[in-house]
Amino acid sequence: MTIxxxxxxxxxxxxxxxIGLDADLSKIPAHxxxxxxxxxxxxxxIIDATHDLCVSYKPNTAFYEAxxxxxxxxxxxxxxxxxxxxxxxxxxxxxxxGDIGNTSSMYxxxxxxxxxxxxxxxxxxxxxxxxxxFLAFENKHAILLALTSNDGAFDFQTKKVEEKExxxxxxxxxxxxxxxxxxxxxxxxxxxxxxTEIRKLIPDSFLLVPGVxxxxxxxxxxxxxxxxxxxxxxxxxxxxxxxASNGNDFAEKAxxxxxxxxxxxxxxxxxx
Numbered sequence: 546m547t548i549x550x551x552x553x554x555x556x557x558x559x560x561x562x563x564i565g566l567d568a569d570l571s572k573i574p575a576h577x578x579x580x581x582x583x584x585x586x587x588x589x590x591i592i593d594a595t596h597d598l599c600v601s602y603k604p605n606t607a608f609y610e611a612x613x614x615x616x617x618x619x620x621x622x623x624x625x626x627x628x629x630x631x632x633x634x635x636x637x638x639x640x641x642x643g644d645i646g647n648t649s650s651m652y653x654x655x656x657x658x659x660x661x662x663x664x665x666x667x668x669x670x671x672x673x674x675x676x677x678x679f680l681a682f683e684n685k686h687a688i689l690l691a692l693t694s695n696d697g698a699f700d701f702q703t704k705k706v707e708e709k710e711x712x713x714x715x716x717x718x719x720x721x722x723x724x725x726x727x728x729x730x731x732x733x734x735x736x737x738x739x740x741t742e743i744r745k746l747i748p749d750s751f752l753l754v755p756g757v758x759x760x761x762x763x764x765x766x767x768x769x770x771x772x773x774x775x776x777x778x779x780x781x782x783x784x785x786x787x788x789a790s791n792g793n794d795f796a797e798k799a800x801x802x803x804x805x806x807x808x809x810x811x812x813x814x815x816x817x
Contacts, residue, residue, distance in 0.1 A: 546663045551635050552775050554600045559811035561776050563601035565783025567608050574795050584619035594796040595803040596631050603637035624660050636663045643668030649678040657685045669715050673722045680724035694733025694756030716746045734762025740770035755781045768813050
């Protein structure tokens with residue numbers, strides 16, 4: 546999927562919502578455990594209930610890898626279902642890969658060729674060798690961890706190196722890499738005060754923003770400081786939507802929470 550197509554979906558749906566499919570067997574409704582593939586059944590129900598309210602889905606691969614081959618098969622079925630039923634939705638493999646050389650190329654093939662995701666999250670610590678193999682795929686995207694929403698982000702990301710914060714150096718350096726126009730960036734909603742500075746560095750790039758809702762981030766503050774003329778944001782919500790209920794009505798309640806987010810986003814877009 547191209548960024549132009551993603552932008553068109555945002556305008557069409559009046560939404561820039563990304564729903565995290567972090568399917569956890571210990572949290573999904575108990576009645577789904579009777580199915581042969583409860584992770585997929587959960588994801589399918591969430592997708593069916595919310596696909597018209599969001600522009601992106603983001604499975605965190607750890608929730609599938611933890612279950613070995615059965616978990617990987619559930620992830621495969623989920624992405625296949627999305628690509629077959631909703632090819633207009635931007636898909637993100639939240640895998641946080643980051644290795645060099647042939648290893649990075651194999652990761653890229655796994656997520657872009659075998660699973661056919663539109664994008665994958667990448668850790669930039671090893672530099673361009675770990676990112677450029679992902680950028681070699683046309684109409685595919687690498688989403689670079691720039692400034693994350695967790696408390697540990699302050700351990701390294703905001704430390705100054707020669708009077709400049711490390712996350713700024715990461716962003717500036719990434720712009721010099723081959724096919725850098727295919728980069729998106731992760732910026733946590735709990736760091737809303739940093740968005741103004743980040744937009745000075747990458748005014749036109751899309752930002753994937755976790756941390757709204759359960760982690761305490763403010764949608765309004767993120768949009769105030771981070772939205773550009775094309776919106777340029779994908780606001781992720783996982784637990785606040787998919788675990789709105791653990792009963793038989795879980796999909797219905799997930800839709801209610803997604804609708805609340807979409808309506809807020811529509812209002813923000815209309816008022817800009």
